[in-house]
Amino acid sequence: MDAFAIVGHLVMLALVVAIIAPLFLPRRGNPAAWRDLWYWLAMPVPPLLVLILLRGQVRNEALIFGYGLILFTSFVALLGAIFTIIRVLRHLDGTRPGVVLLWATCLTMLVAILMPGVPQAREAARRAQCRYNLKYIGIALYNYHDEYGxxxxxxxxxxxxxxxxxxxxxxxxxxxxxxxxxxxxxxxxxxxxxxxxxxxxxxxxxxxxxxxxxxxxxxxxxxxxxxxxxxxxxxxxxxxxxxxxxxxxxxxxxxxxxxxxxxxxxxxxxxxxxxxxxxxxxxxxxxxxxxxxxxxxxxxxxxxxxxxxxxxxxxxxxxxxxxxxxxxxxxxxxxxxxx
Known part of the structure; x- marks a missing residue:
C-alpha cells in the first residue's frame, strides 16, 4: 500500500471519529429530534470515501465488493432513519445509533485495509488453478504415452x-x-x-x-x-x-x-x-x-x-x-x- 492510500485512510479515520463522536454524548431523557437523521445519513459516507480513494488502485473484483458495502451501509442507514422518524413522531426518547454506526465504521475501515490484498489473494488462487491445468495436461500426455508408446x-x-x-x-x-x-x-x-x-x-x-x-x-x-x-x-x-x-x-x-x-x-x-x-x-x-x-x-x-x-x-x-x-x-x- 502506497503513501497516498495510507494518508487517505488516516483522513477517513478522522472523518469517522468526527461523525460518531457526538453519538456517544449523553442522550438519556432527551426526546428524539429530526437532527438525529443526520447521523444515519452520514453512515454510507466512509465506504464511499474508501471507494473513491482506492479507485484505480484495485481490480474490478474489489470495486464490486466496495459497491456492495456501500449498498449494505445505505440499507442500514435507511432502517435507522425510519426508526428515528417513528420515534420523533411518537415523541419517544432519542435513539442511540452509535453502536450500529460504530460497527459499520469498523467494518468499513477493515475493508479499507484488506481490500488491496483481495486481488492478490484471488490471483494466487488463479495461479494455483493454472498450475493444476498444466499438471493435468502432463498426466494426460503420460497416459497417452503409456497407451500409444x-x-x-x-x-x-x-x-x-x-x-x-x-x-x-x-x-x-x-x-x-x-x-x-x-x-x-x-x-x-x-x-x-x-x-x-x-x-x-x-x-x-x-x-x-x-x-x-x-x-x-x-x-x-x-x-x-x-x-x-x-x-x-x-x-x-x-x-x-x-x-x-x-x-x-x-x-x-x-x-x-x-x-x-x-x-x-x-x-x-x-x-x-x-x-x-x-x-x-x-x-x-x-x-x-x-x-x-x-x-x-x-x-x-x-x-x-x-x-x-x-x-x-x-x-x-x-x-x-x-x-x-x-x-x-x-x-x-x-x-x-x-x-
Whole structure:
C-alpha cells in the first residue's frame, strides 16, 4: 500500500471519529429530534470515501465488493432513519445509533485495509488453478504415452486434414464425450467440428486471462497452453517422440507452456514454432514486453511451464535466453542449469 492510500485512510479515520463522536454524548431523557437523521445519513459516507480513494488502485473484483458495502451501509442507514422518524413522531426518547454506526465504521475501515490484498489473494488462487491445468495436461500426455508408446504428434495429418494434440488427449482429460463428437476427417473449423471447437475446455484456459470460459470473436473457444514445436523439441513436425529420446533430461525439457493472448484456439492445429519465436518470457503486460515471445502469461513475473518429467515450474521473465533455449531441445546436449 502506497503513501497516498495510507494518508487517505488516516483522513477517513478522522472523518469517522468526527461523525460518531457526538453519538456517544449523553442522550438519556432527551426526546428524539429530526437532527438525529443526520447521523444515519452520514453512515454510507466512509465506504464511499474508501471507494473513491482506492479507485484505480484495485481490480474490478474489489470495486464490486466496495459497491456492495456501500449498498449494505445505505440499507442500514435507511432502517435507522425510519426508526428515528417513528420515534420523533411518537415523541419517544432519542435513539442511540452509535453502536450500529460504530460497527459499520469498523467494518468499513477493515475493508479499507484488506481490500488491496483481495486481488492478490484471488490471483494466487488463479495461479494455483493454472498450475493444476498444466499438471493435468502432463498426466494426460503420460497416459497417452503409456497407451500409444510415444507422445502425441503436435499435429496429426489424416485424410488431408490436421488434428491438434489437444484434441488427441481429450479422453485423458475427462472429455471423452467431446472427443467422440470430433470428426478427425473434417477440418477443425468446418462442418460437424464447428460446435465442438466452439465448446470451451476448462482445462485449456488459464483463469487469469480475461477471456477465460468465453469464446473468441470468431466464436471458437481459445486455449492458453501450447506445445513447443520444432525439429529439436519434443514435438517435431511429422513424427512422434518417446520419453527415452529426451536425453537432455526430462526435468530440463519443456513440453507445454503458457500462450496467453496468442490467439490460438484449442482445436486449432497451431502451437509455438520455436525457430521463429524469440527466446523471451513475457509475464503480465504493463505497457509493453517482448514481441513474439516463446511463452507468455497474465501472471506477474513469469509463466508456468510443463516439463517432460510431469512437473510444473514457474519460469521468470528474467531467465537467461541461453538457458531458455536449451530447455526447448530434447537432445541438444546443453548442460543442466537452474532456472
Amino acid at each position: 510415444s507422445l502425441p504428434p503436435a499435429i496429426l495429418a489424416t485424410n488431408d486434414t490436421e488434428v491438434s494434440w489437444r484434441v488427441l488427449i481429450l479422453p485423458y482429460l475427462d472429455q471423452s464425450a467431446l472427443y467422440q463428437r470430433y470428426d478427425q476427417g473434417t477440418p477443425w473449423n468446418a462442418g460437424v467440428n464447428q460446435p465442438v471447437s466452439r465448446t470451451p475446455v476448462p482445462g485449456y484456459l488459464c483463469p487469469s486471462i480475461p477471456h477465460a470460459m468465453k469464446p473468441s470473436a470468431d466464436q471458437y473457444a481459445p486455449t492458453d497452453y501450447a506445445a513447443l514445436v520444432g525439429d529439436e523439441t519434443a514435438f517435431p513436425a511429422g513424427r512422434t517422440v518417446t520419453f527415452n529420446e529426451i536425453t537432455d533430461g526430462t526435468s530440463h525439457t519443456l513440453l507445454i507452456v503458457e500462450a496467453a493472448q496468442m490467439g490460438i484456439r484449442w482445436a486449432e492445429p497451431k502451437d509455438i514454432d520455436v525457430p521463429f519465436a524469440s527466446e523471451k518470457v513475457r509475464g503480465q503486460r504493463k505497457g509493453g514486453g517482448p514481441l513474439n515471445p516463446l511463452t507468455s502469461s497474465e501472471h506477474t513475473g513469469g509463466v508456468h511451464a510443463l516439463l517432460a518429467d510431469g512437473s510444473v515450474r514457474f519460469i521468470s521473465e528474467n531467465i537467461d535466453p541461453e538457458i531458455l533455449r536449451g530447455m526447448t531441445t530434447r537432445a541438444g546436449g546443453e548442460p543442466a542449469a537452474e532456472f
